[in-house]
Amino acid sequence: MMKSVDYIVVGCGLASIAFCELLRNNKKSFIVFDDNSQQSSIVAAGLYNPVILKRFSEVWKAKEQLNLALPVYKRIEQDLKIKIDYKLRILRRFTSIKEQNLWFNASDKPKLEPYLSTQLVKNTNEFIDAPFGFGEVLHAGRIETEKLIHAYKTFLKENQSFVEARFEYQNLQVSPHGLIYNDINARQVVFAEGFGVKNNPYFKDIPLNGTKGEVLIIKAPQLNIDYGIKSSVFIIPLENDLYAVGATYNWTDKSNIPTEEGKQELINKLKTFLQCEFEVVQHLAGIRPTVKDRRPLVGQHAEYQNLYVLNGLGTRGVMIAPYVAQKLYQLIENNTALDFEINISRFN
Missing domain, CATH: 3.30.9.10 (D-Amino Acid Oxidase, subunit A, domain 2)
Known part of the structure; x- marks a missing residue:
């Protein structure tokens, strides 16, 4: 018997989970393939932090990303009955008076003002060397990514929506009318494989550095x-x-x-x-999954119109994943054009 679904999703990291949440919320049927070969989402510290602390500058689209991401993780907590979102003070250790001054100058910028405290935090821990104190980042936290991914896979298995196996590209039959993979008929395939995309014959040439x-x-x-x-x-x-x-x-x-x-x-x-x-x-x-211009890789295959990629989240996957997942979903379902800065076509 052939099983029909709206989507096949390849990979089960942060990008895939964010996209699957959109599919669930919009009553789309799907099945996820994952072989546990990619570890970056599990190893990740899971911080959501709106400030680049090396340079005291704003993370790309930080406000938009946080506004989208945090409700997604809260909904997952409720649906899966787990705790994964932990608010966390993040203190940037200063190494000089100059760094203190750079921090306070940055806190005057309109886009950074909501996220950088203007109160110098003095060190009170005898086991930390911080004679110049700290600057505190506001509205930051941590997603427990390993717990999220393991719980989400279990949730998908319970709903017969997960296959723990390698996706065999040679078994995918592509036509303008649909896609057949083994005994599954699908309308679309979304590849969210992280660095594993380097083995994907359809998207192996996207400029993912890793x-x-x-x-x-x-x-x-x-x-x-x-x-x-x-x-x-x-x-x-x-x-x-x-x-x-x-x-x-x-x-x-x-x-x-x-x-x-x-x-x-x-x-x-x-x-x-x-x-x-x-x-x-x-x-x-x-x-x-890093990219030279530090922007995600999202888009549609140039020849096969029902194949898509969701990748290149880099070091801030917790924040970026729900944002780019929504952009891809709107492209597929509503034909809403992708922003050039995340579209894989920018490298053509």
Whole structure:
């Protein structure tokens, strides 16, 4: 028996989940294929932070993204009966008076004023070296991405909407009238595979660079903080004295294998300001789907009109995913043109 659905979605990371939520809310039938080969969404710290803390500048379309994203995660929490959204103070550690001044200058800019506190936060933790204090980012938080993805896959399985298997491209039959994949007939296929798109014959030429990121989970009982710190690396509190520390940026290694070099880089940077004992309890790695112009890759195949791509979310997938998912859905269902800056056609 042939099964008919509106959509096949390939991949089950942040981009895919955001798109599936739109399908669910609009009563579209779909099935998701995922083989667990892509780790970037699971490894990700899951921060939503409207400010680029290296340069004290606004994240691209930060307000629009947050306004869309947070209700999506709240709805998922309600429907799946899980807790994944945690409001989190993020403190940017200053290394000089100059950085303090740059922060306060940035806080006067209209687009940044809602997100940058003008109150200098003094360091009160004896195990953190921060003589120049911190600046506090407002309206920030963390999505527990690993919990989200595992729970969402379980939810899809319970609704017979998930296949835990590799998508075999050679089995896809494409015609103007529809798509057939094994025993499934679909109107559209959306590829949301992250760096795995490099193996996709339909979209393998999109300019996705891929940047390897490594993260440590450390146990530091003395640290005792309930806020995140951004310095040469970030520290994000988890639970039970555990903290996520990251991340590295490697543009040549395209494997998900943690490296000793990455581990030592993170430890060395962490020790420049953390002054208590800690133990590394886990070491993770994944390939971020990054693009040279730091914009997502969304669009329609030039020849096969019912094949689409949703990719290139980079380092801010938690914020960007619902925004670009909505743009793609509007393109497919309402023929609403994509903004040039996210359309894959910009590289033609």
